[in-house]
Amino acid sequence: MINVFLCEDEEMQLEYFRYQISQYIEENQKDARLVSARRDPEDTYNDAMKIGSQPSLFIIDIELPGFSMDGFQLVQKLEESRFPYWYVFLTAKSELAYKVFDYRLRIVDYLVKKPELFQKNEVSEEVINRFNAIFEQIEKERNKPPERIWISDKTSRTGIIVDQIIYVQTVKGKHSVEIYSTENNYITRKSIKEMEEILGNDFILISNFCIISKKHIKKVDAAKRIAYLTNGYECGISRRHIQEVLKICEVR
Template identity: 25%
Template sequence: MIQIFICEDNEQQRELVKGYVANYIMIEDLDMEISLATADPNEVLSFVNSEDYLGEGLFFLDVDLNAEITGIVLGSQIRKADRQATIVYITTHSEMTYLTFVYKVEALDYIFKDDIAGLQKRIIECINIVQEKAMNEFSSKRPKLNQKYGDKVISVYYDEIMFIESSSNMHKLIMHCENRQIEFYGKLKDFEELHESFYRCHNSYIVNKDNVVEVDKKNKSIHLSNGETCYASVRLVKGLLN
């Protein structure tokens, strides 16, 4: 989840920005939340340095906060605490933007309050950039199976694999994925230790434990998150439950 922070001393302006952000998150059903909307920069810093901060947050900051520190200094402190944070300035002081380079804030955008028509559009654009970055990072970190088996090259994320079973076709296996099945030449024993989530639950099945939603011990059936079912042996179902 991406945490969003708004620091603006003008209550009317703060509520306006908060409304734009909250409405877009709700409409697009994004995995984001407004964790803090405040006039006090020290509240923001306290949160960023607490255990409640998840990292890589999105910050909408005013430049002139009428406080002991400016939005520029606040951005600099946030950057020191989290190099991956995304900082956006919403301001009337265009002449002060050069200070972000002096303080090495590396802001994503500078949105000017005077541009009423473009304010909402620019806020949404910043949210979309952060969302796309998060999705790309998630995809790049997902472990993926890329290997040639017999006559096929298998390329699939491990978390999409439900189970692998012996095929009725000699020397072949069927890999049941989230939305497809792949038949290829191979041996089940080659998959037993290929990934930590794989478990040999039967002579004919290897199941991905991460995608199990229910184990019917009586019928030795295993129900997967995509609605499919595979089976366990009497001997191996206990190990699966453990």
């Protein structure tokens, strides 16, 4: 079951999309339900926290004037939970549509709010096609086995889910690294450089001794050069790498 959340500040448009989403789910027999339709992004966030870690799709207006945050800021706040969430942005300005993909988030799609859409009582063909593509992509991601890296010792081989890795750090005095994940810690005889190549673009080197997951960054203190990560971890950032880390935070 996918929980669907809608956040739209205009009352008429909120009711329109509430109807469209509910009708689409019912008519296409999707394993989903609309659980929240709100104007205030704070209300959307609070509703999501009540649901917790269940898979959820958020359909959010980009511009939310008069409220404490806009659509981008709401998504960034939701991402701190590390729950399985997907996002679709609503916008009245087509020039903002492509901007949504600048953010390193699970953005599935966007919908441009065309005036002619709001003159119809039935679910429009355009909306049906967009929602078909959205749910198809979500189902693919849900059914896709998690990506793993494999480490070995003399007696066993362990697969570590990449999304669960928070950071990797060299073990002092040894040609080894320790991998810190949400589930456990692991030591393997590899270098930081080798781990950087294995883990790829979702991770960033913050010193000669440490790699962190971009997805697990909660905040960065530029003055102290510290990255605060999920699970309460803190990692020092070298002077050489601080600007690169701060750029990553700007687009999250």
